[in-house]
Amino acid sequence: MIHGTVVGLQARMSLIILPRERSGVEIECVIDTGFEGFLTLPLSVITALGLPYLISINANLANNSSVETDVYLATVVWNGVERNIPALAMGSRPLIGTALLEDYHLSIDFCEGGTVLVDEIL
Secondary structure (H helix, E strand, O other), rough: OEEEEEEOEEEEEEEOOOOOOOOOEEEEEEEOOOOOEEEEHHHHHHHHHHHOOOEEEEEOOOOEEEEEEEEEEEEEOOOOOEEEEEEEEEEOOEOOHHHHOEEEEEEOOOOOOEEEEEOOOO
């Protein structure tokens, strides 16, 4: 089970990213159920972690506009298991999307300091 907290009506949880040849770095992320991808990270974080470049794509935003963005490979620890996932270089805060939540149950108590729980669907 993965735990997080509600801050300012945002469901937040920490994600450990494993850069090559370095120890894990804990990044606080906002859970964004409107984002169908795995993860977004600010370019400054991607650069600091030295994540490898994969490809450039056109990402469709909530307002139905498209922007070109670069995609990098991130190795994360998710529920105790290392996973290689694509991370889009965009925005000013890290976002966890629904692709990372697939096959998991998400529970959020939407009040300041509320509990965020992510657990495997059995």
